Amino acid sequence: MFFFIQSKRLSSFFCKSFFLFSIVSFFSFKEIFAVTKTWTGLAGDGNWSSPANWKGNSVPGNLDDVVLDNSSASGSFVVVLPNTAVTVKTITIAPAPTNTIELVLPPSNTQATALTATGPGYGLVINSGGIFRNSSGASSGIPVDISDSIRINNGGKYIHYTQRSHASNVTVLSKMPGTENGIFEFNVPGTQSYTVSVTNRTYGTLVFNATASPGGVKTYLGAGSNPLNIKGNLQIGIGVTLKIDLATDKGNINLNGDLIQNGGVLDLASGPDSSIIKIKGNQQQGCLRLN
Numbered sequence: 001m002f003f004f005i006q007s008k009r010l011s012s013f014f015c016k017s018f019f020l021f022s023i024v025s026f027f028s029f030k031e032i033f034a035v036t037k038t039w040t041g042l043a044g045d046g047n048w049s050s051p052a053n054w055k056g057n058s059v060p061g062n063l064d065d066v067v068l069d070n071s072s073a074s075g076s077f078v079v080v081l082p083n084t085a086v087t088v089k090t091i092t093i094a095p096a097p098t099n100t101i102e103l104v105l106p107p108s109n110t111q112a113t114a115l116t117a118t119g120p121g122y123g124l125v126i127n128s129g130g131i132f133r134n135s136s137g138a139s140s141g142i143p144v145d146i147s148d149s150i151r152i153n154n155g156g157k158y159i160h161y162t163q164r165s166h167a168s169n170v171t172v173l174s175k176m177p178g179t180e181n182g183i184f185e186f187n188v189p190g191t192q193s194y195t196v197s198v199t200n201r202t203y204g205t206l207v208f209n210a211t212a213s214p215g216g217v218k219t220y221l222g223a224g225s226n227p228l229n230i231k232g233n234l235q236i237g238i239g240v241t242l243k244i245d246l247a248t249d250k251g252n253i254n255l256n257g258d259l260i261q262n263g264g265v266l267d268l269a270s271g272p273d274s275s276i277i278k279i280k281g282n283q284q285q286g287c288l289r290l291n
Contacts, residue, residue: 036065037088041073049082062087062118068103068130070096078102083109087116090123093130093156102131105143107162112141119147122174126182128155136162142169149174152182152204159185161212167197179204180232180257186220187212199224199246205232205257208264210239219243223271225251233257233281236264245271253277260284 037060043052051057060066066088068079076099083106095101105114114136117123123146126132136143142165151174152158160166170184182204188194189212199222210218216239222228223245234255236242242264244253251273258281259266268275 035063036067038072039066039068039077039079041077046078046080047082048079048086049084053079060086060088063089065089066091067094068092068101069094070099070101076100078104080104080106081109081115083111085111085114085116087118089118090121090125091117092125092127093132094125094127095129097129100129100131102133104133105136105162107135107137109143110137110139111143112138113145114138114143116145117147119149122149122151123147124150126150126152126156126158128153130156131159132157133159134162134164134166136164138162138164140164142167144169146172148172151176151179152184153178154181154204157183157185159187161187161189163188163190163192163194170197170201170203173201173203175202175231181205182232183207185209188218188220189213193219193221196220196222198222198228198244199251200226202229202231204230205235206230207235207237208240208242209237210264211237213239215239221270222246227251228253230255230257233260235260236262236266238263240264241267243267243270244275244277245273246275247273248276251275255279255281257281258284 038055039053040055041053043050047053049059051059055072081104093101093103134144146169149172150169184203185207186196187209191214208220210216218239219241221243225247227250228246246252253275255277259279261284268277
């Protein structure tokens with residue numbers, strides 16, 4: 001009888017041990033495949049999909065943290081995403097001083113969701129000299145899906161170079177110190193106007209350009225009943241008309257930096273509400289249409 005009880009106890013011990021071992025092994029197994037993938041550029045073609053361009057000679061997978069820096073590749077370079085959908089854990093673009101590193105979602109990619117970063121934490125970090133260019137050629141959808149947030153540090157730049165939506169991305173822009181001069185730039189192709197998500201949004205430095213449009217002319221529209229907060233500068237390029245219609249009772253434009261107009265127009269009376277812009281910095285040239 002005593003032997004039987006001890007056997008049951010031993011059996012229970014071994015079962016529990018095996019269960020715990022299985023759990024540990026499972027997570028250890030996952031960790032083996034969850035690695036940091038660093039760009040080397042040894043293939044010489046700039047393609048994300050070329051294994052030889054990555055340390056370890058394998059393309060980043062769903063669980064990987066991707067780092068584009070100068071630790072294994074010298075100078076400035078451009079990395080082009082494939083025409084298929086890509087999912088990773090995080091992406092960090094971090095050039096050495098004086099260098100630029102650009103990650104491009106090309107117009108040949110027509111996936112409704114072309115790039116997904118699952119996080120947690122900053123799904124996309126763009127440091128000084130880093131550029132992410134969303135040139136998606138999709139006919140619908142939101143090509144870039146970042147969880148849980150995007151951090152554009154001072155000197156970094158996110159360029160929205162597509163007609164597709166950006167709204168879900170700017171809801172997760174980091175507001176932390178050191179992002180005031182991180183640029184979110186709109187340079188949307190096509191002749192039609194483009195609606196910009198402004199109400200209840202906070203940008204670092206907000207830039208509007210028209211060089212991607214035929215004739216270098218572009219109209220951007222923004223409306224709502226909540227404020228637009230810009231921690232850095234608001235820059236309006238040549239050929240740009242920016243029409244803002246925010247309810248004045250609580251929908252002001254709060255600009256902590258400078259209003260820089262290089263020949264563009266800021267129209268604060270494009271709709272039924274006459275918006276108010278509060279500028280803490282300077283206004284540099286251009287045309288301000290108030291009525």
